[in-house]
Amino acid sequence: MKFEAIAVENIPLIQNGDDLPLIICENVELRDRDIVIIASTIVAKAEGETFRLEDITAGEKALEIAARNGKDARFIQAVLTRSMEVLVETPFMLVTTLAGHTCVNAGVDESNVENGFLLYSPKDPDSNASSIGKELEKISGKKLSVIITDTNGRAFKTGQTGVAIGIYKIKPIKRWIGEKDLFEKTLEITEEAIVDELAGAANLLMGEGAGGIPAVVIRGLDYYCEDNTFIKEIYRPEEKDVIKKGLRCLQKNG
Ligand code: GDP
Numbered sequence: 144m145k146f147e148a149i150a151v152e153n154i155p156l157i158q159n160g161d162d163l164p165l166i167i168c169e170n171v172e173l174r175d176r177d178i179v180i181i182a183s184t185i186v187a188k189a190e191g192e193t194f195r196l197e198d199i200t201a202g203e204k205a206l207e208i209a210a211r212n213g214k215d216a217r218f219i220q221a222v223l224t225r226s227m228e229v230l231v232e233t234p235f236m237l238v239t240t241l242a243g244h245t246c247v248n249a250g251v252d253e254s255n256v257e258n259g260f261l262l263y264s265p266k267d268p269d270s271n272a273s274s275i276g277k278e279l280e281k282i283s284g285k286k287l288s289v290i291i292t293d294t295n296g297r298a299f300k301t302g303q304t305g306v307a308i309g310i311y312k313i314k315p316i317k318r319w320i321g322e323k324d325l326f327e328k329t330l331e332i333t334e335e336a337i338v339d340e341l342a343g344a345a346n347l348l349m350g351e352g353a354g355g356i357p358a359v360v361i362r363g364l365d366y367y368c369e370d371n372t373f374i375k376e377i378y379r380p381e382e383k384d385v386i387k388k389g390l391r392c393l394q395k396n397g
Pocket residue numbers: 153154155156157158182183184185188252254255292293294348349350351352353354355356357358
């Protein structure tokens with residue numbers, strides 16, 4: 144058994160309005176059932192999500208948080224603009240984004256963006272994955288899956304990894320429940336987060352710095368799914384999320 148991960152080389156610095164599917168197809172020959180993995184940074188750049196702090200006006204809530212955590216209120220405003228809930232304010236902003244993804248700073252970042260500019264994370268990455276996927280399929284004539292990734296930290300561990308934030312035609316979870324282990328015991332709870340594992344694998348080729356590899360093709364694994372799929376399937380339902388409950392408690396008790 145083996146699979147391949149292929150870095151898509153020669154992608155230019157992406158600008159507002161660039162046609163990502165076309166650029167990707169010009170630089171890699173896609174095959175049926177390839178999984179095209181794309182860094183959210185270039186999706187956001189293509190959508191014109193760059194901004195300057197100078198152009199942000201901090202609202203009341205941002206000013207309050209800034210008074211507590213000492214960060215730039217305009218930056219906090221940018222994070223709040225893309226958040227539906229703040230779970231931690233200090234020493235960093237841990238939020239749930241409008242799309243339901245929980246991460247630091249709502250993915251607002253300045254790395255790999257022109258000096259003086261920051262970048263929002265894509266607002267609706269599932270919809271980006273789906274429109275990019277459809278266009279990639281149209282240009283290449285192949286059946287494809289797409290994963291849009293970002294780099295996130297993890298609770299309990301140092302070190303960041305690639306994670307999936309938007310998907311197209313790939314089931315996010317492989318359910319092992321009901322399958323047998325080596326000793327004929329039935330598996331009861333294991334659900335494998337396929338799209339995060341693939342994002343992590345692709346991130347090995349992307350790296351975090353000046354590598355200039357914002358897209359990777361994974362070939363040789365069959366996770367293609369005829370129907371469109373949604374990343375929110377992977378977000379734990381509110382009532383089962385004990386970590387979020389704990390964080391809300393901490394916030395209430397100052
Ligand atoms: P994120 O994980 O989505 O936040 O993306 P990163 O900022 O970590 O970048 C991932 C990879 O994409 C790195 O290899 C970057 O050098 C590369 N990258 C980011 N922006 C661009 C771009 O506009 N053009 C190219 N060719 N590579 C880029």
